[in-house]
Amino acid sequence: MTKLRLAIVGAGPAGIYAADILLKAERKFDVSIDLFEQLPAPYGLVRYGVAPDHPRIKGIINALRDVLDRGDIRIFGNVRFGVDITLDDLKHHYNAVIFSTGAVEDAPLDIPGIDLDGSYGAAEFVSWFDGHPDVPRTWPLEAESIAVIGNGNVALDVARMLAKHPEDLLPTEIPANVHEGLQQSPVTDVHVFGRRGPAQVKFTPLELRELGELNDVDMILADEDFDYDEASKAAVASNKQVMVIDRVLQQWRKRETGQASRRLHLHFYAKPLDVVDDGSGKVAAFRYERTRPDGQGGVEGTGEIREVPIQALYRAVGYFGSPLPGVPFDSRHGVIPNHEGKVLHPESNERVPGVYATGWIKRGPVGLIGHTKSDAMETIGHVINDQADWWAPAEPEEEAVVALLESRGVAYTDLEGWHLLDQHEIALGEPQGRARIKVVPREEMVSISRAQSSGTGTPSA
Structure with missing residues (x-):
C-alpha cells in the first residue's frame, strides 16, 4: 500500500482543517502528516488575528485543539519556511506540500x-x-x-x-x-x-x-x-x-x-x-x-x-499575503497562483507538481471559517487524485525530518510543548481570575515549550 507523506506549512485553521479532512477522507493509501508553523504556538490568526474580547473564538480553538490532540498529526513549531526548512528539503522528505500560510x-x-x-x-x-x-x-x-x-x-x-x-x-x-x-x-x-x-x-x-x-x-x-x-x-x-x-x-x-x-x-x-x-x-x-x-x-x-x-x-x-521563497506568487493579488488549490507557474500557467495551497493564501483574505473548510476539501480532493504527480522523496522516513531540524540547530516545538505553554498561560491567569495571560516573547515561548523554564517539564507561573 502506498503511503502519502504530506507536509503542511502553516498551522492555522486552514492547515489544521486540511490535515483533518485528509485523514478522514476515503482513500487507498496511508497518510502521515507534518505541520510546520513559524510561530512556537499553533492556531494562526485565531490566536494572533482576533481581538482578545471575542469569547466565541474559544469554540474554534477548541475544535482545532481536538484535531491536534488526536495525536495523528505531528506539529513542528518555531520553524521558518525558507530559513529552517526549504522547498528542496520538503521534496527530499515528502510526497507533497500544502501551503496554508494565510495573509497577515x-x-x-x-x-x-x-x-x-x-x-x-x-x-x-x-x-x-x-x-x-x-x-x-x-x-x-x-x-x-x-x-x-x-x-x-x-x-x-x-x-x-x-x-x-x-x-x-x-x-x-x-x-x-x-x-x-x-x-x-x-x-x-x-x-x-x-x-x-x-x-x-x-x-x-x-x-x-x-x-x-x-x-x-x-x-x-x-x-x-x-x-x-x-x-x-x-x-x-x-x-x-x-x-x-x-x-x-x-x-x-x-x-x-x-x-x-x-x-x-x-x-x-x-x-x-x-x-x-x-x-x-x-x-x-x-x-x-x-x-x-x-x-x-x-x-x-x-x-x-x-x-x-x-x-x-x-x-x-x-x-494581503506574503511571498514564500521558491514558491510562485501573485504580487498583485497577494496569493499563490493556483487552480482549485493546485499551484501554477504564473508565467506559463502550468501545474507545479506536488505543491498545493489552501486558505487565504489560496483565495485571498475573504470568507469565514466555513469557507476555510470547503476550501480545504477542494484542495485535499486534488491531493488524493494526483498520486501520479506526487514527489518521490529520497528520505520519507518520519525520523529523517527530525534529524534534519536537529542537525541545523532548530529549536522546534511540538504538540507536547504547546500543551506546556498552554498550561503555563492558564496558570498565569488563574491568580487574577483570568482565562489565561499570553506569553509574548518568542524565546520565552520556546523555552517553556521545550520544558526548560523550570527544568522539570512542569509549567512555572
Whole structure:
C-alpha cells in the first residue's frame, strides 16, 4: 500500500482543517502528516488575528485543539519556511506540500499622506494587542482623536480596542504589556469611515452589537447617512443580515449621548482622499469626499470635501499575503497562483507538481471559517487524485525530518510543548481570575515549550 507523506506549512485553521479532512477522507493509501508553523504556538490568526474580547473564538480553538490532540498529526513549531526548512528539503522528505500560510500583511491604501507618522496598518496593531512575538512590545498610543478606515470586522475590532476602557479588557487573555500600553492612551474620539452606506457594510451583526456594548462610550451617528435610496431599502428588506445591522444602527440613533468620556463615531459615504500633514511629518487630519448612493447599490462622488482633525489613523482595508521563497506568487493579488488549490507557474500557467495551497493564501483574505473548510476539501480532493504527480522523496522516513531540524540547530516545538505553554498561560491567569495571560516573547515561548523554564517539564507561573 502506498503511503502519502504530506507536509503542511502553516498551522492555522486552514492547515489544521486540511490535515483533518485528509485523514478522514476515503482513500487507498496511508497518510502521515507534518505541520510546520513559524510561530512556537499553533492556531494562526485565531490566536494572533482576533481581538482578545471575542469569547466565541474559544469554540474554534477548541475544535482545532481536538484535531491536534488526536495525536495523528505531528506539529513542528518555531520553524521558518525558507530559513529552517526549504522547498528542496520538503521534496527530499515528502510526497507533497500544502501551503496554508494565510495573509497577515496590511493591504495598501494608496492615498497621499498614508505614510505619515501616526498612520498605521490595522494588521500591525492587531498583532500588537494579540501579543504576537515578532512585533514590538510597545505601541504609540498618544492620540486623542483617531480615524479607522474600513467597514469590515477588522475595522470594528480596531475601533473597539481603541475606544474600550482598558480595565474592561482584564477578564480576557490580553497580555500585560498591552494592558499597560492601553492605560496610557488619552483617546476621547474614534472615527470609523466607510465609502458606502449602512446597508452595504462588510461587518457582521455580532461584531456590530459588540461595539454598542462598550462601557462609557457613546455611539455617534449622523442622520444624513440614513436617507436610504431604493437599492438600500431593498437590501434591508431582502437580506436578514443587513436587516439586523440596520435595526442595531437605528436603535443607536435613538440613544442619548453626551455623558460618556469616550465617543465612537460611525461615518458612512466617506471616500478617503488624503491624510493631512501637520507640517512636521505627523498626522493632523483625515480628508474625504462625501459620496451618495448611485441607485445601483454603489456610490458616486458629490464633490463635497470634508476634513476631521485626528492625530492617528489606522487603515483596515484588508489583509494581503506574503511571498514564500521558491514558491510562485501573485504580487498583485497577494496569493499563490493556483487552480482549485493546485499551484501554477504564473508565467506559463502550468501545474507545479506536488505543491498545493489552501486558505487565504489560496483565495485571498475573504470568507469565514466555513469557507476555510470547503476550501480545504477542494484542495485535499486534488491531493488524493494526483498520486501520479506526487514527489518521490529520497528520505520519507518520519525520523529523517527530525534529524534534519536537529542537525541545523532548530529549536522546534511540538504538540507536547504547546500543551506546556498552554498550561503555563492558564496558570498565569488563574491568580487574577483570568482565562489565561499570553506569553509574548518568542524565546520565552520556546523555552517553556521545550520544558526548560523550570527544568522539570512542569509549567512555572
